[in-house]
Amino acid sequence: MLWAAIVLPHLALDGVLRRHATPARPLALVTGPAQRRTLLAVNAAAQAAGLRPGLGLNAAHALLPQFEICAHDAAQTTRLLQLLAAWAYRYSSLVALDGEDAVVLEIEASLGLFGPWPRFQQLLRADLKALGFQHRIALAPTPFAACVLATARDGAVVTDFARLQETLGPVPLHAARLPPPQISTFASMGIRHLRQLFSLPRASLARRFGNELLSSLEYLLGERADLRACYRPPDTFEAHLEFNYEIAHHPALLFPLKRMVGDLATYLSRRDGGVQRFELRLLHAEGLPTALTLGLLSPSRDPNHLFELCRGRLERVVLPAPIRGLQLLARDLPPFIPATRDLFATRTGESSSWTNLRERLRARLGDGALLQLQPHADPRPEYSSRTVPQLTAEPAALGLPTRPTWLLPQPIPWRAQTSQILLGPERIEAGWWDGGDVRRDYYVLETSRGQRAWVFRAVGVQEGSWMLHGWFA
């Protein structure tokens, strides 16, 4: 077998840059806790300004006051590697990952289709370039050796075991994909190249570095079979339905939709999973499809529940054009946890009716449509409450002083006749911290018609104009 290794030295950065509008501006990926953020990777422009990986963010700012900062997302990098594995799967049925930055594929079996190797290599490089990934490629008889060679020397090729050890000899240890602490321990002993490592007695090495190192060496030289887990394409549910006619109104969609959702539910129960988020695409004759994302609070596989969710959402959609087809995509398929049922419960779900209602409302109106009013501690009346998207079951309780039932969105000049001052002044001086400093004396007034108004005027201004800010019930 022959293994091609593709090492992606700047995977995380490439992942950010490939979807970035202006990659030429200085940019750095940062990681670490908020107090001690450090640079993980920098692009060429940032490097030119003196930034380098490992630098603290503060030090970086000292070097270059303005540059773009992207938070490193490890999960995103993992997804990228999965994506690349899926891409490699086109070229070989034996694809595996190495570490967090390399993909290996067995190519001997594929040489007939894509070969010979120089041409094959060209294909791979062209694809990677188009995808926007910097890469290093090497070919070797073992997957680990291929990775090591790719890291050390881009384009290296060894095809037989006889020359493997000799080719690997000059590889510096830091390129040998060993654990970093081991590399520095070796460096402290003056051991810097694989050649030196090969020449040391294996027993002495095992005594100092354990059997993992020996295994690594054996995998590297092919003395032991490298039985690594191979890549398997992920499971997703995808269903597609094309109509022979155009549908202009949604009720006609309900039946095919019900079947489609039923298929999904069947699929889900077969893999003993649920779905938490899926996408329904309404395909039109021309133009982009109308995509509806449906989210659930917890994974579900109940066909009726899922169908109700879709129907609720469909009813609100204004169709831009008649529909020629339906597509259902479910990628987020977490394990299903069935609701525990009380042995004596007569009707299930009764206790969580609020949860159901909330879920329905959100499904029907969209995630951002549901808000909650919460008291907020700020002396200024206009800031004393705020809306929050996160719905908590219990609104937080907070003692509030005497405030009018109806607070006007904006204070307006007060022109009515005042018959009597009932309360006041209540002085409010606050808000300097956000530029909205107010200094007001509030009074509760009674008008000649018996209404009670909440009015204020600026502190210390005797002749100042009165402003109406609310009415009491």
Added chain:
Amino acid sequence: MNDYAELHCLTHFSFGRGASSARELFARAQRNGYLALAITDECTFAGVVRALEAAREFKVPLIVGTEVTLQDGLKLVLLAENAAGYSNLCRLITHGRRGARKGCYTLARADLAASLLGVLALWIPTYSHAELAPAASALSDGQWVRKIFGPRAWLAIELHRGTDDDARLHTLLALAHATQLRAVATGDVHMHERRRRAVQDTLTAIRHHTTVAAAGAYLFPNGERHLRTRTALSAIYPTALLTETLAIANRCTFDLGQLNYEYPHELVPAEHTPISWLRALTTQGATWRWPAGTPAAVCVQLEHELVLIAELRYEAFFLTVHDVVCFARSRGILCQGRGSAANSAVCFALGVTEVDPAHHSMLFERFISKERNEPPDIDVDFEHERREEVIQYLYAKYGRERAALAATVICYRAKSAVREVAKALGLPTDQIEQLSSVFAWWDGSTDLAARLRERGFEPASPVLRRILAVTRELLDAPRHLSQHVGGFVISEQPLHHLVPVENAAMTERTIIQWDKDDLETLGLLKVDCLALGMLTCVSKCLALLRSVRGRELTPATIPAEDPATYAMIQRADTVGVFQIESRAQMAMLPRLKPANFYDLVIEVAIIRPGPIQGKMVHPYLRRRQGLEPVNYPSEALRAVFERTLGVPLFQEQVMQLAIVAAGFTPGEADQLRRSMAAWKRRGGLEYFRDRIMEGMTARGYSTEFAAQVFEQIKGFGSYGFPESHAASFALITYVSCWLKCHEPAAFTCALLNSQPMGFYSVNQLLQDARRHGLDVRPIDVRYSAWDSTLEAQPTDLTRQPALRLGLREIAGFSAESAQRIVAARHVTAFTDIHDLCQRAELAARARGLLADAGALRGLAGHRHRARWAIQGVEPARPLLRDHATPEVAVSLPVPTIGETLLADYASTGLTLGPHPLRLLRAQLRAQHCRPSRELTLLPHGTPVRFAGLVTARQRPSTASGTTFVTLEDEDGMVNVIVWPALGERRHRVLLEAKLMRVEGRLEAADGVQHLIAARLTDLSSLLGALNVQSRDFH
């Protein structure tokens, strides 16, 4: 408009609450015409002395009190009606503070139920600002207060333009009626005027660890909690409530200024009075100091001092200090008094100070003066590693009830203030870091806006303007109490009768709530037990001489006026010695050429901000070099100024000048000195100006001369240095110089073992030692102990012994591991690595550190082999002891010089191999950089390029923005002067470079060379991973 006294007012000593200083509050109280102002900081008296000073200044009577909130939420303002009440409050606060962790207090009702005679209580029914009625328990709370305090209790009504003040007033009046308490108006004052609202809100947010925007529930809804005008108060409160404040204020007759303090009595034997005992000890001491008979002049001086001491009743103080010093002597702890106490012959006779009055002219009034009526100040330095023994002795002798450390008030500095304010205003963490780094070197003068822009901030943006405005107001406000470095207060009666005592951060330490200025204002005595690293070093050096060299020496028996020592000093060969080792001092030595002890005294004193700002340095130098004639306006003044060639250098001389030329009494002269120290802040020298002009003209001096003298005195300002202090320090300087000159190995060894101390790093000290030809030997497990040691040269005993570096130089190595190595080695020498690790029970980390430090060279060979060997050490198996599994020998490459250097620096921060710049020399040559060795041969004015490791950066406040940088290369050090303009332009290089290249011009005069920088370049990248730390002094 009614009369009013404010009875509930916090200063910024209620940390995180009060936003104004006592001075601001009293000034405003005076403007508002208040008849009295109570300072009632929360469970603390830390601010009362400052309040007393402010009360005196603005002539508004001070009432001392405190606000406390009990565990169950009951809130009271307690006021001291009389001395007994004050003492009871001290006891209460002490109790509350001692029972809680630092900075907190806990009090319960039971604590108040105990006798609080002489204390008036104002009960503040709790209302949260959103609620419209007091708590449900109000009635029973009020009845409890009434029961405990009886006729000394009131109900305080505090109205702040809340939701419904009328309703609140009526509810509270009804509550007062129901609980049979009299009602009184109070203000709950948190700031002196409304404008402090932003600062007060910010402090509140800081206290609650949140941002101002999120702190709504804790913020006051308006700025009414300030000292309101009486007109405003009259509009809010019924007259009866305002009048009641006066009734309470009139009852509070306690005067903090009349505090009754007594010094401990127990040091006087039964058959003696304090003065007779002090006299006996002094006589005894004089016989010890002058075995051949006390000189007549000294006898007169002693008598003069004893009379004054007796008159001012300071005997006990002298006896206490004498007792501490005797204790230290009995334990072999080196100690020496310093400061103004060295002006006292009694102190010398008692062995407290070492400056011989027979050889120095003394001015006892600098130390104690009748007019001042303030306690004397005796500072005693002890070996820094053994001072704890002295402190424990004091605690043991007087008990924790009667001895405590003074507090130090830690104030907001630019950096800490901006950091906390920015956090409270919601800046993200990394921006806070950025902002505080802008303020790190900010001295108030440089262009802040430009610095801010450079770091990506827009100074004109609203957020930044708010941050800067609040930061400015917060600067120098107290932040928390910490312990003073060593000021002990000891009293006859338990201290908590006098001042509250609280816990310090260190366990087993307690501090009183007053700092040294407070103590001085109130006339309390304190003994400063300070720590001095050089004394430790001298002590260790003398011990080494005794054990290794067989030389028995003490500081007193070290030969005086040794020419070789002075020759060394004149060469500025003074790395590591006391005081005259800094770059500024070293630049002065070749010009001043000290040749006797008094020259050293001058040297110590002359490189100080005072003489530099007073422009005394150059006239003195010129006169000393004979370039300028020395003349005296009169014979009387010749006596005063002859020893400093007519240039006033010392505080004592200014005092003597006033006495001799203007007819001041010694006490008045001391007042003049003190006003000099304060005039920049307070002014008030006009009175003395008139007196000096008048006195001098009456004694026949010209008006011009008198005016010139006065200006000179003013220039002296706050920085003048006392001669007595300089003389004390010069003694230690001489001793350290003598040791460096004659016993350099022992001296360097003692210095290493006393680290951290002094101006230079261990690496620099060793570079210096090796330049002097000392044999410095590397760390080696076969020979090294924890400390560095001396190894005799067996072939030639007259040679300086070799210095063997100790294991303590290995970063991260523990003393315990070192001790086990020494103990195991003592049994029998180590045969190999396995034997070492087994018998010394070394953990993997310790083994690794030894290998990294190269300490295993004798057992395993070079570092690479050592690391290979220790990696192969297997865990001990009891039955198979001493039987390591045999191994094949492997061959590993020998480390290169560069590798060794990097490993040396990484592990110990020092190298005995070549200097890093020697390794870089070829590269530096290519850049046309000359080594320092060549620089010394070049004439004045030569343009040069030089590169060196940055070992120190200094920006003295006297140098108005000029930065002094010390660069080091393989041959020595070069002093670089960076003028402000260049420093501003290239401040990043200046602050950040580890290896700096300087292009500039050489300046040479009197054997001193400086490099005046014209261009700075950061070459740090050449150093790679070299771990060279600069010691920055701000």
